[in-house]
Amino acid sequence: MKLQVAMDLLTIDDALELAGKVAEYVDIIELGTPLIKAAGLAAVTAIKDAHPDKIIFADMKTMDAGELEADIAFKAGADLVSVLGSADDTTIAGAVKAAKSHNKGIVVDLIGVVDKVSRARQAHALGAQFIEFHAGLDEQAQPGFDLKGLLSAGRNALVPFSVAGGVNLSTIEAVQLAGADVAVAGGAIYGAADPALAAKKLRVAIV
Template identity: 60%
Template sequence: MKLQVALDVPTLDEALALARKVADYVDILELGTPLIKAEGVSAIGAIKSAHPNRLVFADLKTADAGELEADLAFAVGADLVTVMGTADDDTIKGAVEAGKKAGRKVVADMITVVDDRVRRIQEVSQLGVDFVEIHAGLDEQARPDYSIESLLVDGREAGVPFSIAGGVSVSTIASVKEAGAEIAVVGGSIYSADDPAAAAKALREAADLPPVGEELPTVGAR
């Protein structure tokens, strides 16, 4: 399993500062959707230039024009981009085509609630995405009855490559690994910590993950 940090901060300067602190302990640096909206796709290139030995994940959450938006992100250095798992199938196929051309990865983000999430996860996997992110957003996590276990149950049942985002912490990351996730995506547990580097290190240790290497990690399977 790989460890991904969501750089859910509002400015590029803050993102670069956070990335510098945690890069020794994470495999993937994710530019959150608000950061990309605020700073533009050039922020993707800035993070990649600063950390060429880390995968850079552009959380575009594309809902239309899949090939065009993915092309824009890949052109400036993104290694992975997201397309909404509930988008039109042709939108997802377009993003997948862009990934094939660029030799990069496309992730279907299942943040939107659907009637049968497992079925949709399986459907989008068949459309050619490299893996599916089973994702509970901040608003969903704020509900008093929220539990990360619902994400893990769907991941186990779907039987396709997946990542988990939504409440991953020191106390839950071992369960994420045991469920078979390829990637654990961590946001607030790192960026809200008094010492983000120590928090990232503790997460890696809690999941019994090997040290981060100097070579670019490999994730996903087309």
């Protein structure tokens, strides 16, 4: 299972600082949507230039103009680009077309999708490299939230998948047991007093 750090920061300098601390422990460096909106795709280029050996994920959360938006992100240096699972099939297909032309990949993010299993299978059939079973920050803040629903859906979908939302040292074993290809840790790393140590502990926990 790969480890992905989600950098929900707001400046390129902060992103470069965090990536520099944790890169040796992670496989995928994700530039969160707030970072891309605040700093633009120059952030993607900066992180890729600094860490050319890492998979760089531009969390665009594209909802329309899939081919165009994915193409822009790939040209900026992204290796993976996200499209929302609630987008039209043609949007996902367009993004996949752009990915193929760059020899890169599309991740379909199921945030807000009710029937995650069915949509995951549909998105995979459209050419997504893997499907992200994702609970956003707002959903995680609701009383009683846990990962069980995401893990169950991921396990039942029978497609390559990642899990994002509540992945930390206490849950990463369950994520791996569910069969996830990628564990996405955000606040558990960037919110830690020592992000490098937090990333290292997560890496060690993956067997």
